[in-house]
Amino acid sequence: MPRFCANLSMMFNEVPFLERFAAAAAAGFTAVEYLFPYDHDPATLRAALDAAGLTQVLFNAPPGDWSAGERGIACLPGREAEFRAGIRRALAYAQALGCRQVHCMAGLAPAGLSPVTLAAVYATNLAWAAEEAQAAGVRLLIEPINHRDMPGYFLNTTDQAADLIEALGRERLGLQFDLYHCQITEGDVTRRMARLMPLIAHMQIADVPDRHEPGSGEIGWEYVFARIDALGYQGWVGCEYRPAGDTNAGLAWRRRYGV
Secondary structure, three states, X not given: OOEEEEEOOOOOOOOOHHHHHHXXXXXXXXXXXXXXXXXXOHHHHHHHHHHHOOEEEEEEOOOOOHHXXXXXXXXXXXXXXXXXXXXXXXXXXHHXXXXXXXXXXXXXXXXXXXXXXXXXXXXXXXXXXXXXXXXXXXXXXXXXXXXXXXXXXXXXXXXXXXXXXXXXXXXXXXXXXXXXXXXXXXXXXXXXXXXXHHHEEEEEEOOOOOOOOOOOOOOOHHHHHHHHHHOOOOOEEEEOOOOOOOHHHHOHHHHHOOO
């Protein structure tokens, strides 16, 4: 059976963020992920995790100015010093929270800049960050994101991500395989999952087209979950979906699919 973790940025929004840890535990989750920890000091988050008996599985490195529309800065020329400071900050949080994986967002491709230039900056930044993360006992992850939800995002396909991981080293860089993004951008989800399994360090799920619970859209989840098991995946599967209604009511999908 896949091991599911709750995404506290999207789920349990019925209560304030720090109360979502207890809500996730009460709903039967033993692990959590979320977008960013930086609005809270590490000790506060550690206390919330410990009080609820939860494991911190994943969060994102600082993305630049999120409120201004930035979605990562790893591919952006001239932002290297800010990128490195952000990675160091993320690794300090990871150490405090016992989190073994951090996702590094690529960023939006600026108009007028060559993709070759962006790719070179991205690869150089990732190589440095992966080295720093490995030394801290953390694995850096990258995730292709679809252009419907995030127009212009630089890392768009699983093949692009796989090429980077193979070039920089599987032991230092892992793939965050989000079935929602993959279905929208590329389709053929379970065959891609099977081919990429040696690179996959974390998975995330949401149904297509509306990013709600499994069973609300077009993906055949009974088959998908069976394939995850058959392929021997041992990592966590993040529930990165927006509940269509009440979070707890929406968790009926787990009973429906026997997971």
